[in-house]
Every structure is written in C-alpha cells, then in structure tokens.
Amino acid sequence: EVAPIQVVIVPIVYSSEGAEVEKVCIAAYEELKRAGIRVFFDNSEERPGAKYYKWEMKGVPLRIEIGPRDVRNNRCEFVRRDDFTRMQVPLGDVVPEVKGTLKAIQDSVHERAKETFFANVYKSGDSGVGKGEDKDKSEGELEELRRTGIVSIFLCESERCGREVEERLGVTVLGEAIYGDENGERVKSEGKCMICSRKAKGVYVARAY
Structure with a gap:
C-alpha cells in the first residue's frame, strides 16, 4: 500500500x-x-x-x-x-x-x-520477565534480555516510575503492549507496576540508543 x-x-x-x-x-x-x-x-x-x-x-x-x-x-x-x-x-x-x-x-x-x-518480545510477570511460558526471571536477567530484543513490562502511569525504569535499565518506553486473544482480537495487558506495584498497563521497552 x-x-x-x-x-x-x-x-x-x-x-x-x-x-x-x-x-x-x-x-x-x-x-x-x-x-x-x-x-x-x-x-x-x-x-x-x-x-x-x-x-x-x-x-x-x-x-x-x-x-x-x-x-x-x-x-x-x-x-x-x-x-x-x-x-x-x-x-x-x-x-x-x-x-x-x-x-x-x-x-x-x-x-x-x-x-x-513477537519473536523478539520478552513478556514480564509481576516479579520479573520470561519469554512465552518460561518461568519468571530476575531483574538482572531482564537487563540481559533487553540487550537483544524488546521487553514487555508492567509500568504505571507515574512519571517517576517511568524515569526510574529508563534510568535503571537504560531502555526507552516504546508504547503500550497489545496482544491477541484466542480469537485474534486485540487485548491490552494489565498487572502490577514493576517499580511501585500499583495497577499498571503492559508496555514495550527496548534499549535506548
């Protein structure tokens, strides 16, 4: 097109x-x-x-x-x-x-x-990050994963939490994470913010250049 x-x-x-x-x-x-x-x-x-x-x-x-x-x-x-x-x-x-x-x-x-x-997106849980159905990973492993791909994490809308994620991991927030359900419909993900544990949306982050 x-x-x-x-x-x-x-x-x-x-x-x-x-x-x-x-x-x-x-x-x-x-x-x-x-x-x-x-x-x-x-x-x-x-x-x-x-x-x-x-x-x-x-x-x-x-x-x-x-x-x-x-x-x-x-x-x-x-x-x-x-x-x-x-x-x-x-x-x-x-x-x-x-x-x-x-x-x-x-x-x-x-x-x-x-x-x-999506082959290069690593999905996070409330306490870490895993790829697909893998077990939860520690934040140290998240640091390694973000070097080679895009990471989906839970992040609240607080500016402070956003800055902390970017500074701590050296990543840029790309935008809100949207997945497909079993019927192919687009759905948003929700969980706990990895910084403050409040209700948060899934977002994509990747290494900042």
Whole structure:
C-alpha cells in the first residue's frame, strides 16, 4: 500500500516481435493506471535481467513480464517481490489479479513482520520477565534480555516510575503492549507496576540508543 511504485511492467523484447510486445505492455499499463494502480512501464534499453535487479532493489512489490510467447498465449507472468513466486495470468484478468496479489503481498509482509516482532518480545510477570511460558526471571536477567530484543513490562502511569525504569535499565518506553486473544482480537495487558506495584498497563521497552 505504501510503495511509490506498486507494479513494474518489463517487456521481454526480441527484434522481430518487439513492436507487438510493447503494444501489449502499453495496453496493460494503461489499464492498470486507470484502475488506480501505481504502475511503471520500463521500456528502457537495459537487458531484462538488469531491470529485474534494479526494481527488486527498489522494492517494487510486483513485476509483470510480457514476452512474445505471452502475447501469443494472451497472458503475462507475475513475479512477487516478497517470495519471488511466479504465476501466469490471462491478460484480461490483469487488474483484479494485480489487486489480489498486492493484497496477498501486503498481508504476507505484515504477518512476517508481526512474527519477527513477537519473536523478539520478552513478556514480564509481576516479579520479573520470561519469554512465552518460561518461568519468571530476575531483574538482572531482564537487563540481559533487553540487550537483544524488546521487553514487555508492567509500568504505571507515574512519571517517576517511568524515569526510574529508563534510568535503571537504560531502555526507552516504546508504547503500550497489545496482544491477541484466542480469537485474534486485540487485548491490552494489565498487572502490577514493576517499580511501585500499583495497577499498571503492559508496555514495550527496548534499549535506548
């Protein structure tokens, strides 16, 4: 959703059939543009391999390749940036297939980012910190854990407690911790403040740089 260019069209051109390939590429480009897709048609003189590398480095989510064989079979080939899978798509279905593929890429990237984030989050108890279902850890172990990841602790809204956590552990409070329940609904966590033991919300903290 945030990519400046969502789709790049790369023609696979041979001298004898280049004009027809370019015509089909332009038609697909115009159709996608009318549908509100941020698309770029790369008809530069670079070789296809150089174009692939260039647009992959730029992070464009989806590449569409169209060559003479594709034109003869009224199709194109999609290449996803996130996992490099390829699939053949009828030219008449380009718009809905692009929209569906972009959504699938967005969902995949979001899910992987979420998994990576939570794999590095250590959840605290009222008296320490543990990862997942691990036993409670001491504050000394919390000091070690915060070096390599993000720690979820219970912290009240007192400015004094906030300052003490930051100074004692050398961390920055990132924001309120929100988890998912068994139904996938977002829920907030509550417990006792690790400084004063009053009622507190879960927050994420990480090493301050």
